[in-house]
Amino acid sequence: MTILNQSTYEPLTEDTAVKLALQLSLFDTDAVLKCREIGDGNLNLVFHIKDEINQESIIIKQALPYAKVVGESWPLTLQRNKIEANALKVAANFVPELVPEVYFTDEELAITVMEDLSHLEIARKGLIENHQYPLLSKHIGTYMAKTLFHSSDYALDPKVKKEKVKEFINPELCKITEDLVFTDPFFDHETNNFEEDLLANVHDLWNRTELKLEVAKLKKKFLTNTETLLHGDLHTGSIFASSDETKVIDPEFAFYGPIGFDIGQFIANLLLNAISIQSQKREFLYNHVSTTWSVFTDQFSSLWETEGVEIYTKVPGYLEFTLQEILEDTIGFAGCELIRRTIGLAHVADLDGIVDHGQRIQAKKNALLLGQTLIMNRKNIVSIDDLLQEVRSVIQND
Amino acid sequence: MTILNQSTYEPLTEDTAVKLALQLSLFDTDAVLKCREIGDGNLNLVFHIKDEINQESIIIKQALPYAKVVGESWPLTLQRNKIEANALKVAANFVPELVPEVYFTDEELAITVMEDLSHLEIARKGLIENHQYPLLSKHIGTYMAKTLFHSSDYALDPKVKKEKVKEFINPELCKITEDLVFTDPFFDHETNNFEEDLLANVHDLWNRTELKLEVAKLKKKFLTNTETLLHGDLHTGSIFASSDETKVIDPEFAFYGPIGFDIGQFIANLLLNAISIQSQKREFLYNHVSTTWSVFTDQFSSLWETEGVEIYTKVPGYLEFTLQEILEDTIGFAGCELIRRTIGLAHVADLDGIVDHGQRIQAKKNALLLGQTLIMNRKNIVSIDDLLQEVRSVIQND
Numbered sequence: 001m002t003i004l005n006q007s008t009y010e011p012l013t014e015d016t017a018v019k020l021a022l023q024l025s026l027f028d029t030d031a032v033l034k035c036r037e038i039g040d041g042n043l044n045l046v047f048h049i050k051d052e053i054n055q056e057s058i059i060i061k062q063a064l065p066y067a068k069v070v071g072e073s074w075p076l077t078l079q080r081n082k083i084e085a086n087a088l089k090v091a092a093n094f095v096p097e098l099v100p101e102v103y104f105t106d107e108e109l110a111i112t113v114m115e116d117l118s119h120l121e122i123a124r125k126g127l128i129e130n131h132q133y134p135l136l137s138k139h140i141g142t143y144m145a146k147t148l149f150h151s152s153d154y155a156l157d158p159k160v161k162k163e164k165v166k167e168f169i170n171p172e173l174c175k176i177t178e179d180l181v182f183t184d185p186f187f188d189h190e191t192n193n194f195e196e197d198l199l200a201n202v203h204d205l206w207n208r209t210e211l212k213l214e215v216a217k218l219k220k221k222f223l224t225n226t227e228t229l230l231h232g233d234l235h236t237g238s239i240f241a242s243s244d245e246t247k248v249i250d251p252e253f254a255f256y257g258p259i260g261f262d263i264g265q266f267i268a269n270l271l272l273n274a275i276s277i278q279s280q281k282r283e284f285l286y287n288h289v290s291t292t293w294s295v296f297t298d299q300f301s302s303l304w305e306t307e308g309v310e311i312y313t314k315v316p317g318y319l320e321f322t323l324q325e326i327l328e329d330t331i332g333f334a335g336c337e338l339i340r341r342t343i344g345l346a347h348v349a350d351l352d353g354i355v356d357h358g359q360r361i362q363a364k365k366n367a368l369l370l371g372q373t374l375i376m377n378r379k380n381i382v383s384i385d386d387l388l389q390e391v392r393s394v395i396q397n398d
Numbered sequence: 399m400t401i402l403n404q405s406t407y408e409p410l411t412e413d414t415a416v417k418l419a420l421q422l423s424l425f426d427t428d429a430v431l432k433c434r435e436i437g438d439g440n441l442n443l444v445f446h447i448k449d450e451i452n453q454e455s456i457i458i459k460q461a462l463p464y465a466k467v468v469g470e471s472w473p474l475t476l477q478r479n480k481i482e483a484n485a486l487k488v489a490a491n492f493v494p495e496l497v498p499e500v501y502f503t504d505e506e507l508a509i510t511v512m513e514d515l516s517h518l519e520i521a522r523k524g525l526i527e528n529h530q531y532p533l534l535s536k537h538i539g540t541y542m543a544k545t546l547f548h549s550s551d552y553a554l555d556p557k558v559k560k561e562k563v564k565e566f567i568n569p570e571l572c573k574i575t576e577d578l579v580f581t582d583p584f585f586d587h588e589t590n591n592f593e594e595d596l597l598a599n600v601h602d603l604w605n606r607t608e609l610k611l612e613v614a615k616l617k618k619k620f621l622t623n624t625e626t627l628l629h630g631d632l633h634t635g636s637i638f639a640s641s642d643e644t645k646v647i648d649p650e651f652a653f654y655g656p657i658g659f660d661i662g663q664f665i666a667n668l669l670l671n672a673i674s675i676q677s678q679k680r681e682f683l684y685n686h687v688s689t690t691w692s693v694f695t696d697q698f699s700s701l702w703e704t705e706g707v708e709i710y711t712k713v714p715g716y717l718e719f720t721l722q723e724i725l726e727d728t729i730g731f732a733g734c735e736l737i738r739r740t741i742g743l744a745h746v747a748d749l750d751g752i753v754d755h756g757q758r759i760q761a762k763k764n765a766l767l768l769g770q771t772l773i774m775n776r777k778n779i780v781s782i783d784d785l786l787q788e789v790r791s792v793i794q795n796d
Contacts, residue, residue, distance in 0.1 A: 153618070153621045153622060158569065158572065158573055158576055158621060159569035159570065159573055161621075162567050162568075162569040162572065163567070163569065165563075165567060166564050166567045169560050169561070169563060169564045170560075171556065171557035171560040171561065172557065174556065174560065175556055175557055178556055183709060183710075187709065209713065209714055209715070210715075212710065212713045213713055213714070213715045213716055213719065215710070216710035216713050216716045216719075217716075217719065219710060220551070220710075220720075223551045223556060223559075224551065224623055224624045224625050225622055225623060225624075226622045226623075226624055227622050311581060311585065312581075312610065312613070312614035312617060312618075315607065315610045315611055315614050316607055316611070317607070317608075317611045318611055318614045318615075321611065321614075321615065322618075
């Protein structure tokens with residue numbers, strides 16, 4: 001069988017995945033390869049292939065032509081594999097130490113062969129298990145500053161930037177976010193999924209016209225603002241971590257969008273973890289939020305000053321205006337993420353994993369309340385300290 | 399010679415243009431065709447072909463692979479012909495009565511064969527000759543409401559909209575606007591072109607940091623906001639008119655951008671005409687500005703209410719927010735247009751044609767002052783009456 005010569009898509013098996021690895025000469029000729037499919041089967045096949053002689057290993061990720069979430073299934077473009085591979089390559093130009101190395105891609109087969117990171121943990125899982133990852137926020141702040149700056153009009157020739165906007169047009173994956181983050185949770189929609197005890201809170205939320213108006217503005221920004229190339233799904237489940245390493249994976253939702261979206265999703269997922277644990281243990285997460293923002297702004301500002309090609313980056317006040325707008329967006333998008341992870345289709349284990357019923361419901365109420373507060377007050381929160389003060393004041397009542 | 403069988407681009411001549419018209423069977427078989435090239439030779443060839451027997455006529459427009467402006471020449475993509483033809487076809491879906499009919503296009507030859515509109519006048523030329531075009535603003539308000547609404551996320555499935563964003567990515571033509579409208583006039587750049595007597599005013603303008611900051615924000619919006627498919631160059635030179643007809647031509651700058659850009663350019667060019675004539679004759683132009691906005695908002699609002707597919711169009715306050723944002727952008731973009739048409743590379747005959755030196759300089763100073771005022775005050779001008787009051791107060795001193 002010659003996988004690489006075939007011209008039509010076909011899902012790999014553990015056998016054909018090994019054959020592909022051999023064809024690509026990614027292992028020694030005398031390697032003894034062991035292959036396991038380790039994906040969750042919802043969106044992608046993920047093959048872990050290891051040479052049992054020298055312990056070297058790789059990952060082969062292959063997109064499936066459908067998405068399965070909570071029993072539902074709908075067709076989904078294989079193109080997302082190309083988007084993901086290209087986004088990983090773009091990021092590798094600026095933060096090679098923070099993304100997996102890509103060894104090989106094949107658009108037809110929708111596969112990416114890349115570095116195996118299984119010595120690390122998924123950050124969400126680790127955070128739930130009380131791992132603190134002291135370097136997580138410094139690394140993610142750096143990842144965001146560098147990737148978000150370098151793909152923007154601040155740093156690129158506008159013609160080059162527009163070709164990249166075109167390359168990363170990603171309608172199907174964006175639609176998932178438009179529906180599941182910005183729309184369905186704010187209306188009585190069948191995709192929503194929440195516990196009975198939240199019904200009154202959810203109805204209150206659905207009845208808040210002024211909240212919907214603010215979400216409309218945030219959704220509009222997501223739909224129409226091509227500020228830079230985003231990861232597009234930068235929650236703690238898209239990050240591998242250890243005490244000294246951090247790697248951002250799975251940018252299949254990458255597209256040109258507003259900078260605050262990536263930052264907001266990451267911060268919201270730190271806050272979802274904070275909400276799910278005892279209040280006296282939250283301080284390290286608040287520190288992560290604070291460090292994320294300060295590292296991001298320090299490095300973004302430094303790049304702006306030294307590598308900005310847009311002439312207006314030299315005009316006093318423009319950087320400050322841009323950072324203020326990013327902060328406002330960050331807070332608003334974080335608010336949407338908090339709400340949709342509590343009552344929308346895709347939940348987080350941080351909240352759902354709380355065993356005690358009363359504690360879990362209280363945590364979810366806190367998430368809903370904090371989400372709404374952030375969306376409504378985002379223009380008045382002008383620093384990361386303000387944000388943390390707001391967070392503390394909303395969720396102290398548990 | 400078989401024009402349509404050739405596979406490489408070649409500029410048409412009057413002879414080959416006629417042969418093409420015959421091949422396309424656009425005239426009777428016994429037609430006696432007369433052809434004249436009537437373009438200005440800067441960007442496109444324009445052939446006017448007429449059957450001398452029945453007086454029927456067509457236009458063949460062919461893009462040239464370069465742009466010539468004020469003696470300079472630079473290469474320019476032929477792709478713009480395809481953009482223009484496709485934009486005309488999109489507009490014809492919504493306002494067929496306000497654009498020329500397209501009979502044929504050929505991407506390889508970069509030609510569009512279309513309705514001959516030479517029974518009409520270019521609106522700029524007519525306005526300079528004191529023609530008032532009573533229906534101009536009603537028609538352009540309608541054109542803008544319908545074209546700008548129907549290509550936006552308010553009206554389109556977001557996946558369809560993103561494919562259109564991709565189709566209309568237009569880096570080279572956008573770059574011309576980015577440079578000549580938003581950048582060069584605000585810096586001491588070699589493309590600028592202004593009269594000696596304006597030197598002090600221009601230096602004042604270049605020294606205004608707070609002005610540059612506001613222009614930076616407007617340029618950012620132009621660079622990053624894909625609200626809808628714009629005409630992209632909607633000044634009075636892109637409009638054919640008579641007392642009862644209006645036709646919008648030349649959308650080769652079409653791309654997905656902010657709604658206020660088209661409206662701002664049109665209104666600015668009405669104001670440039672107003673500035674160039676005696677104050678007591680300006681009222682009909684102010685009425686045109688007012689009618690443009692009221693017709694646009696009435697029809698846009700009606701479409702929003704009846705044909706909005708985005709669920710948030712049903713949320714109270716979102717339409718009002720959107721219109722307010724469009725007005726603010728309109729005023730800011732109009733300010734940039736006033737300035738660049740006075741001191742930038744591409745002037746307008748309204749101002750340059752004022753014979754009396756003193757009057758011309760005063761008019762240009764008024765244009766510069768009004769442009770800056772609109773840019774700086776755009777957030778405080780919350781209605782079209784406010785705008786006209788501001789205009790009157792700035793340019794009354796002549």
